[in-house]
Amino acid sequence: AKEGGRNALAYYDAAMADAVEGRTALEAELRLAFERREFEVHYQPIVEALSGRIVGAEALVRWRHPQRGLVAPDVFIPLCESTGLIRRLGALVFSSAAHQQVAWAQAGHVLRIAVNLSARQLRGAELLSDLAAALRASGADPRQLQLEITESMLLGQDNELLALFQSLQDLHLGLALDDFGTGYSNLAYLQRFPIDTLKIDKTFIQGLQNNRALAELIVSMARLMRLRVVAEGVETQEQLAWVRAQGIEFCQGYLFARPLPVADFGALLAAR
Ligand code: C2E
Ligand code: CA
Ligand code: CA
Ligand code: CA
Numbered sequence: 001a002k003e004g005g006r007n008a009l010a011y012y013d014a015a016m017a018d019a020v021e022g023r024t025a026l027e028a029e030l031r032l033a034f035e036r037r038e039f040e041v042h043y044q045p046i047v048e049a050l051s052g053r054i055v056g057a058e059a060l061v062r063w064r065h066p067q068r069g070l071v072a073p074d075v076f077i078p079l080c081e082s083t084g085l086i087r088r089l090g091a092l093v094f095s096s097a098a099h100q101q102v103a104w105a106q107a108g109h110v111l112r113i114a115v116n117l118s119a120r121q122l123r124g125a126e127l128l129s130d131l132a133a134a135l136r137a138s139g140a141d142p143r144q145l146q147l148e149i150t151e152s153m154l155l156g157q158d159n160e161l162l163a164l165f166q167s168l169q170d171l172h173l174g175l176a177l178d179d180f181g182t183g184y185s186n187l188a189y190l191q192r193f194p195i196d197t198l199k200i201d202k203t204f205i206q207g208l209q210n211n212r213a214l215a216e217l218i219v220s221m222a223r224l225m226r227l228r229v230v231a232e233g234v235e236t237q238e239q240l241a242w243v244r245a246q247g248i249e250f251c252q253g254y255l256f257a258r259p260l261p262v263a264d265f266g267a268l269l270a271a272r
Pocket of ligand 3: 178179199201202232
């Protein structure tokens with residue numbers, strides 16, 4: 001038993017070393033990915049619930065790794081945050097979205113494009129200058145661009161954050177609260193921030209069959225805030241029927257389209 005224990009420990013150490021090595025390797029590859037231009041921004045349509053008309057899109061980043069294939073953001077965003085690479089990635093995604101907004105507008109499709117921010121980006125002084133630089137370079141109308149943040153990013157950082165949001169407003173950028181309903185902040189608290197859109201988290205839409213009352217509570221909270229509301233993660237006709245019955249104006253989900261590469265999104269726009 002003693003022998004086995006030692007082996008188990010040795011194995012554990014090896015696994016730990018592998019994990020650390022794997023992480024370091026991934027980090028090195030992540031740095032290279034910028035030079036090799038391996039990041040792609042995909043766009044998922046945001047539609048009017050009643051008409052199905054595409055009115056906007058959410059920009060979602062992917063990493064096209066030469067061996068691993070298309071890597072999901074859940075895998076590399078945390079690593080970007082812990083290494084500080086998130087500033088560079090965030091700037092890249094926002095700049096792509098701004099240029100894409102202009103390209104689609106010139107093709108006759110004026111869409112509002114939302115870009116995710118991570119907590120770490122809110123703390124860097126560079127955010128505002130990165131955003132302003134991308135707006136200038138693209139010539140995009142900032143009113144057609146929106147930043148998505150989550151409730152946890154708002155908690156406990158009042159004054160600094162309010163000043164930052166004031167500056168975002170001065171730039172005329174929109175602000176959406178993502179994953180609404182999953183945080184713990186109360187409405188009075190949320191009301192202090194210049195948010196124009198609430199995105200109801202997909203867990204409520206997907207949990208409708210089991211807990212309709214909870215989903216409807218979240219909707220009534222959203223209604224109290226008197227903001228634009230987007231239902232996320234709409235996958236079925238039943239869910240869409242509920243969204244419409246609730247009077248939710250916009251939705252996003254696989255029922256309409258998955259996040260698409262630019263060319264596919266363009267084809268979808270042209271087909272409508
Ligand atoms: P999120 O901001 O909540 O984005 C929505 C996620 O839900 C996306 O996953 C999207 O593909 C997925 N989704 C959309 N419709 C449906 C549906 O009908 N059913 C289901 N089950 N899922 C749906 P994705 O693209 O893997 O992104 C995951 C998360 O990674 C995002 O969650 C966001 O937090 C983060 N992320 C993505 N792109 C960026 C970025 O450019 N910057 C930052 N900071 N974070 C990003
Ligand atoms: Ca989002
Ligand atoms: Ca979300
Ligand atoms: Ca999220």
